Amino acid sequence: MIGLKGTLNVIDNSGALLVECVNVLKQKVNNGWGSVGDEIVCVVKRARPISGQTSSTAAKVRQGDVRRAVIVRTRKAVRRPDGRLIRFDDNAAVLLNNKRELLGTRIGGVVSADLRMKGWGKIVSLAPKVV
Numbered sequence: 283m284i285g286l287k288g289t290l291n292v293i294d295n296s297g298a299l300l301v302e303c304v305n306v307l308k309q310k311v312n313n314g315w316g317s318v319g320d321e322i323v324c325v326v327k328r329a330r331p332i333s334g335q336t337s338s339t340a341a342k343v344r345q346g347d348v349r350r351a352v353i354v355r356t357r358k359a360v361r362r363p364d365g366r367l368i369r370f371d372d373n374a375a376v377l378l379n380n381k382r383e384l385l386g387t388r389i390g391g392v393v394s395a396d397l398r399m400k401g402w403g404k405i406v407s408l409a410p411k412v413v
Contacts, residue, residue, distance in 0.1 A: 283312075283315040283316070283317060283356065283358040284303050284306065284315065284316040284317070284320075284322065284353055284356060284373060285303065285306070285314055285315050285316070286303060286304065286305075286314065287302060287303065287304075288302070288303040288373065289301070289302050289303075289327065289373070290302075290303065290324070290351070290353070290372075290373040290374055290375040291372055291373065291374045291375070292351075292374070292375055292376070292377060293354065293355075293374045293375075293376060293389055293390050293391040293393075294376045294377060294384065294385065294386030294387075294388060294389050294390070295386040295387060295388045295390070296342045296343050296377045296385040296386040297329050297330045297332075297342050297343045297344075298326045298328070298329045298330075298343045298347075298349075298377060299328040299329060299330060300326075300327045300328040301324035301325065301326055301327060301349070301351060301375060301377075302324060302325050302327050303316070303322045303323070303324050304322075304323050304324060304325055304348070305322065305323040306320060306321075306322050307320070307321040307322060307323060307350070308320050308321065316353050317353065317356060317358070317360060318353055318354065318355070318356055318360055318394045318396045318397065318400070319352065319353065319394075319396055319397050319399070319400030319401075319402060320352070320353050320400075321350055321351070321352055321378070321382075322350070322351050322352075322353060322375070323348065323349075323350055323351075324348070324349055324350070324351050324375065325346065325347070325348055325349075326343050326344065326345055326346060326347045326348075326349065327345070328345065329343055329344055329345045329347075332344065342385055342386070343377065343385070349377050349378070349385070350377070350378040350379075350380070350382075351375040351376060351377050351378060352375060352376050352378060352397070352402055352405065353373070353374075353375050354374050354375060354376055354389075354391075354393040354394060354397060354405060354409075355370040355372060355373060355374040355391075355392065355393065355394060356369075356370060356373050356394075357369060357370060357371070357372060357373055360394070360396060362396075368394060368396075368413065370392070370394075370413075374391060374393075376389060376393075376405055384404060384405065384408070388408065389405065389408045389409045389410070390410070391409070391410070391411075392409070392410075392411045392412070392413055393405060393406060393409040393411075393412055393413075394412070394413060395412045395413060398412075
């Protein structure tokens, strides 16, 4: 459950390391709390330093940028349809552009399998491990 001012690790190669949630973009079902697969608006709190040379692997975001993201892991346990509870060690997200496409080209961590049911199959296909 991610709400206002909640911090998340960024697990793609977009250049951001830590983001803070400022809004949850979805229907008013869960009173402003986001879970795995929900889209959020976030502010980049910590980013990789931008080097002087311009290259294809240059960081795509800077500290203070306002971006959209998808929640891929939460510390709050999520119940699966078969009755299992899935809980991760941290909260994590993947950054998006304004067209709902991934900002990074790689994902460096475990993601939840619930993303496939929520329509984020591209994230699941890029992830090294799905739980």
